[in-house]
Amino acid sequence: MRLSADQMIFWKHGIFKLNGTIVFTWVLMLVMAVGSKLITRKLSTGADRTRWQNLLEIIVTAIDKQIEDVGLSHPEKYIGFIGTLFLFVAASSLCTIIPGYEPPTGSLSTTAALALCVFVAVPLFGIEEQGLSGYLKTYLKPTVIMLPFNIISEVSRTLALAVRLFGNMMSGAMIVAILVTITPFLFPIVMTLLGLLTGMVQAYIFSILAAVYIAAATSTRKRKTEQAEAGPVPTP
Amino acid sequence: MLIDWFTVCAQALDFLILVWLMKRYLYKPVLDAINVRETRIAAEIADADAKKAEALKERATFQSKNDDFDKQRAALLSKANDDVKSARQRLLDEARQAADALSAKRQETLRDDARNLNQAISRRTQQEVFGIARKALTDLAASDLEERMCAEFIRRLQAMEGEAKQAFGAALVAAPAPAVLRSAFDLPKEQHTQIQNALNQTFAAEIPVQFLTDTHLISGIELTANGQKLAWSIADYLVSLEHGVDELLKQKGRTDVQPAQERAVAPKPDSSEPSTTAPGKASP
Numbered sequence: 001m002r003l004s005a006d007q008m009i010f011w012k013h014g015i016f017k018l019n020g021t022i023v024f025t026w027v028l029m030l031v032m033a034v035g036s037k038l039i040t041r042k043l044s045t046g047a048d049r050t051r052w053q054n055l056l057e058i059i060v061t062a063i064d065k066q067i068e069d070v071g072l073s074h075p076e077k078y079i080g081f082i083g084t085l086f087l088f089v090a091a092s093s094l095c096t097i098i099p100g101y102e103p104p105t106g107s108l109s110t111t112a113a114l115a116l117c118v119f120v121a122v123p124l125f126g127i128e129e130q131g132l133s134g135y136l137k138t139y140l141k142p143t144v145i146m147l148p149f150n151i152i153s154e155v156s157r158t159l160a161l162a163v164r165l166f167g168n169m170m171s172g173a174m175i176v177a178i179l180v181t182i183t184p185f186l187f188p189i190v191m192t193l194l195g196l197l198t199g200m201v202q203a204y205i206f207s208i209l210a211a212v213y214i215a216a217a218t219s220t221r222k223r224k225t226e227q228a229e230a231g232p233v234p235t236p
Numbered sequence: 237m238l239i240d241w242f243t244v245c246a247q248a249l250d251f252l253i254l255v256w257l258m259k260r261y262l263y264k265p266v267l268d269a270i271n272v273r274e275t276r277i278a279a280e281i282a283d284a285d286a287k288k289a290e291a292l293k294e295r296a297t298f299q300s301k302n303d304d305f306d307k308q309r310a311a312l313l314s315k316a317n318d319d320v321k322s323a324r325q326r327l328l329d330e331a332r333q334a335a336d337a338l339s340a341k342r343q344e345t346l347r348d349d350a351r352n353l354n355q356a357i358s359r360r361t362q363q364e365v366f367g368i369a370r371k372a373l374t375d376l377a378a379s380d381l382e383e384r385m386c387a388e389f390i391r392r393l394q395a396m397e398g399e400a401k402q403a404f405g406a407a408l409v410a411a412p413a414p415a416v417l418r419s420a421f422d423l424p425k426e427q428h429t430q431i432q433n434a435l436n437q438t439f440a441a442e443i444p445v446q447f448l449t450d451t452h453l454i455s456g457i458e459l460t461a462n463g464q465k466l467a468w469s470i471a472d473y474l475v476s477l478e479h480g481v482d483e484l485l486k487q488k489g490r491t492d493v494q495p496a497q498e499r500a501v502a503p504k505p506d507s508s509e510p511s512t513t514a515p516g517k518a519s520p
Contacts, residue, residue, distance in 0.1 A: 006240050015242050025250050033257040040265035045272040060266045076267060080259040108238040113247035
């Protein structure tokens with residue numbers, strides 16, 4: 001019994017290997033990219049729109065709104081990263097209804113890669129927003145004593161991101177696989193449906209947590225800017 | 237080992253490529269399309285707002301003009317009504333005056349006609365009455381009547397007194413020609429003598445008298461001498477009566493003018509009936 005698609009090796013040469021996780025990821029990337037290209041090929045700016053365009057607009061505007069609600073004032077700047085996180089995880093979960101498919105997010109390598117991307121993207125966005133020193137100073141807040149705890153928090157939350165997604169997706173796939181062996185009818189279907197819901201929730205949680213981390217890293221400058229625009233606070 | 241670091245790196249690379257692909261083929265076109273649409277809708281809404289504001293302004297202007305027009309129309313209608321009322325009153329007054337004038341003229345004409353008819357009837361009646369009287373007296377004239385006339389003439393002659401008697405006597409005496417005595421019929425000799433004696437006695441002189449017959453005298457005797465005349469005849473009565481009736485008719489015509497003018501204001505349909513005295517009622 002495979003825990004993940006990593007163990008599905010198609011080709012191997014030294015440290016390079018082509019496993020099921022990479023292949024399914026490529027397939028997903030191809031479907032998402034080609035599908036987006038096909039749908040956005042003839043976008044209408046008028047009142048008459050196709051159903052697919054409406055679907056894409058709903059998805060994109062919903063992501064945009066969620067990012068803005070988290071606290072990022074320029075969502076179009078972050079939608080590429082956060083939106084792709086959500087869509088990739090969601091697509092990975094949705095495709096579990098296809099027989100023979102194994103979600104790439106069920107592999108700890110994939111979730112770790114995504115968590116590492118978040119781990120790298122958060123300081124990059126923070127530095128872009130606040131500058132290097134400004135971002136580094138956030139580790140010293142509220143006091144210098146909190147520096148090691150902040151660093152541990154940074155690392156642990158990345159680890160938590162990776163393990164949370166992996167655990168949920170892997171467990172879902174595992175439960176379905178086990179149930180198929182025990183009760184081959186009906187119950188696996190119900191669990192697959194539950195897995196779809198779980199996958200969507202995980203996609204939402206993963207992308208929202210990434211947005212929250214980015215917002216936390218970029219919010220200091222924003223607060224200062226808002227205070228400067230509001231003027232000096234009157235003292236009682 | 238659950239983590240394959242090559243797979244981790246490959247998946248991270250794959251994810252970054254997917255991020256680029258999604259931005260390139262999904263987010264950017266969709267967001268651009270949404271922005272274009274929102275911009276266009278915002279422009280349309282702004283345009284609609286501008287048009288709405290303009291429409292409201294034009295509506296206000298139109299409403300104001302409508303109000304002004306209504307006021308002007310009401311004023312013109314009121315003025316026209318007043319003009320019509322005054323014109324109607326004026327025309328009614330003119331028509332009433334014209335009708336009054338026509339009525340008065342008609343009444344006057346009717347009165348003139350009635351008066352003329354009355355006068356004509358009166359004249360005709362008068363002429364007929366007098367003609368009948370003359371004819372009757374002429375028919376009735378006889379010797380007895382001549383005797384009575386002669387006696388009446390003599391009585392009058394003898395009854396003369398004062399200046400009239402003296403003037404007539406002087407005229408008889410001083411006349412170069414004999415006095416002329418006219419009668420409607422030939423007087424008998426006896427009456428010639430009575431008249432001659434009466435003259436001689438009355439004026440105490442021999443009065444020459446020429447006896448003539450005049451058919452125009454109706455049962456009468458007339459003595460003329462040197463411009464003086466002494467006469468008695470029924471014709472004198474008739475002439476006197478005719479003059480009296482003429483005078484009465486003239487007075488009647490004058491008195492009819494005043495009531496006729498008063499009746500002209502409210503004429504009666506039967507006012508054309510003659511109101512003068514009937515011909516049969518004409519008294520001498």
